[in-house]
Amino acid sequence: MSARALLAFRKSFSPSGCLGGRSSWARTMSTTAPDAVTSSPVDNAPPPSEGTASTRGRKKKCPPKRAPISHASPREWCRPLAPGVLPAYDLALDLLKADSAQIKSEAELLRTKIQAAEEQRLEETSKQGEDTLANLCRLDEELEVLRKKLKILEVQSEINLPDVRWKVANAMPNLAKTVDRHLLEQKWRREGDLDLLMERLHQMKVMPDVLSELHPSIDVRLTVSSLGGIPGKANKMVEPGTFLLPRQTFDPPKLYANVYHTDTRLYTLVLLDADVPDEANATLTTYLHWMQPNVPLSADHTSRILDLNKHTKYIPPHPQQGTNYHRYVLLLLQQPPRGASHYSLNIETRAKPNEPTSIHLDIPIVSDRRRKGFDLRSFMREWGFDMRQGGGAHMWREVWDEHVSTVYKDILKIPEPRYGRPRKPDPYAALKQTKRYNS
Incomplete structure (x- = not known):
């Protein structure tokens, strides 16, 4: 028999279907112990557990679950490409790092200049004279x-670095860094x-209706x-302007804020209802719910x-029966700064840790009788608030339902008012x- 015919004969009897290959049975025989040759590995495999998928006695492998990323379990930046895979990508990273180093050196020179100016300012502070204040x-x-x-x-020194952007995007910012606060x-x-x-x-x-002008500087949630x-969630995030049920606000809402200044500033919380009926003046007034x-x-x-x-x-909010929806406006009013007309980077930089840079306000408690008709504009003028220079805001809406009666009965302890459209005058009332007919 020729060599070519012998190879064709072996191929026809090879279970693997490839020239010169060995069958799976032969591979198994070569890796098993001598005392286990007489039995098939599939026969000796344990039966699959009930309720799990299997293929030829093997359990299906589930993909590993990714661990959550948080401050408690942080994860370093995951590069899209390993070093050396794409030289152009590595070169781009090197250029970004070189540009970052150059800008950082410029920033260091500027810090030295600022420090010298601060020392000059301290010297001027110790002097006495007419020109001292002007200097x-x-x-x-x-x-x-x-x-x-x-x-x-x-x-600019770090905003283009991929690892900085990745950490901010994955909720792991370092709020001590200017670039992370800027990105947020x-x-x-x-x-x-x-x-x-x-x-x-x-x-x-x-x-x-409530404010003349507003320029928010912090993100209130x-x-x-x-x-x-x-x-699986006891609380839900409130989107601005959405409708809530009165039952959802029986307890005070939980407040969170993303703040972007490093100094500690003082704020005044105010929650108003802007749509309370004023029967005496046939109009709407406000009601102070919280301060x-x-x-x-x-x-x-x-x-x-x-x-x-x-x-x-x-x-709790208690929209009156028969009225339209009520607007509930929550404000964080930024209190005035100490020793200046407005906040600045100088105040922020010179601030001491945990020492407020705002004026502490001794605002008296608002009594229950004065809650209705609370004049926010007069209150802001009296205490020096200016929402054009910063602060925070949020709002939602509510309408009456049967659970509002609980607020009137258990908390306010007054009869619940009911409103509706005024009745048309009846010309035949008299x-x-x-009697229509005389007896």
């Missing part, structure tokens, strides 16, 4: 310009959250009871805002009181 104002203006330039350099603020301002808030405030006439609407002054906030505060019910106690 201090001039130095403060120059320092403010230099610090603004330094902030720009600190952002730009995300809030450019990705729709701030636009949605301002759209709802303008569409629902919160401005000018609320959660309320989900009432079992979201499986808490001197709430300290800074970029380091990332958890829920606590201790908010120690001043003017929270009273005639109806008399």
Whole structure:
């Protein structure tokens, strides 16, 4: 038999179907122990457990579950490509790092210049004379310009690095870094959250009904009871302008805030109902549901805002029966700065840890009788609030249902009012009181 015929003969009897290959049975025989040759490995395999898929006695492998990323279990930046896979990508990273190093060196020189200007300012402070105040104002203006330039350099030095952007996008920012705070603020301002808030405030006439002007500087978020609407979640996030049930606000909403300044500033919490009927004047007035002054906030505060019910106690929203929907406006009013007319980078940089840069306000508690008709504009003028310079805002809506009666009965302890359309005058009301026919 020729060599070619012998190879064809072997191929026809090879279970693997490839020339010169060995069958799976032969491979198994070559790897098993001598005392297990007489039995098939499939016969000796344990039966698959009930309820699990198997293929020829093997359990199906489930893909591993990815561990959650958080501050408690952080994960480093995962490069899309390993070093050396794509030289062009490695070169791009090297160029970004070189540009970052160059900008950081410029920032370091600017820090030295700022430090020298601060020392000069301290020398001027110790002097006494007519020109001292003017020199201090001039130095403060120059320092403010230099610090603004330094902030720009600190952002530009790292904003293009992929690992910095990856950590911010995966909720692992380092709020001590200027670039991370900048990216978080730009995300809030450019990705729709701030636009949605301002759209709802303008569409629902919160401005000018409640405020004349508003420029939010912090991102305020609320959660309320989900009432079992979201499986596995006791609370749900409130979208600005959405409708809530009165039962969801029996307890005070939980407040959170993303703050972008490093100094500790004080805020005053105010919650108003803008649509309370005023029967005497045949119009609508406001009702103060909640107030808490001197709430300290800074970029380091990332958890829920606590201790908010120690001043003017929270009273749940109670839209009156027969009225249209009520607008509930929550504001975080930024209290005035100490020793200046407005906040600046100079104040933020010179601030001491945990020492507020705002004026502490001794606002008296608002009594229950004065809650209705609370004049927010007069209150802001009296205590120096200006929402054009910053603060936070949120809002939602509610309508009456049968659970509102619980608030009137158990908390307010007054009869529940009921409103409706005024009755049309009846021209025959007097005639109806008399007999039609004489007896």
